[in-house]
Amino acid sequence: MTPDSLSRRQLLTLTGSAAAAAALASLSLTGCSDRYKLRCQHQRTGEVYRELNIEIGSVITHSWIHSIELSRWTDIYRFDGETLMLTSTEFEAYGAGMPLDEGDVSVQDGQVVIENIDREFEAIRWIHSHRVDYRIGVDGDESLIDTDALPDLEPLELRPK
Incomplete structure (x- = not known):
């Protein structure tokens, strides 16, 4: 040991x-605090596009412009040492396909906010598109991953290591 x-x-x-x-x-x-990493990588090939240091409790945000509502949708995760815990989500308009039965729903500054979701994910997965203004943040900093430099129309993921 x-x-x-x-x-x-x-x-x-x-x-x-x-x-x-x-x-x-x-x-x-x-540098023991650097032992956790968040990798932005291709889902199929595993090619790593960016690797960032994270700590237990780091907050990861993943947001984009919703294709129907044409407004920003933001999912907020907390790293628990093994997985990414979806803690809350924020969006402008509540409509079809939106979560109904989890967390606590409120309206804050014109945004629908669902908190206390607490759903575990081994990775955040999406099909990346340059047309929807993806943003990825770690502890409030959205400049760490240049989403315009990520491959367009490819299956990507954020995965803690």
């Missing part, structure tokens, strides 16, 4: 608080 595979509690139990604090400090300095 290596220090980076132990939880904080296990480390404290095995080594005592002073040694644990020193070990945790050294893990922080060696």
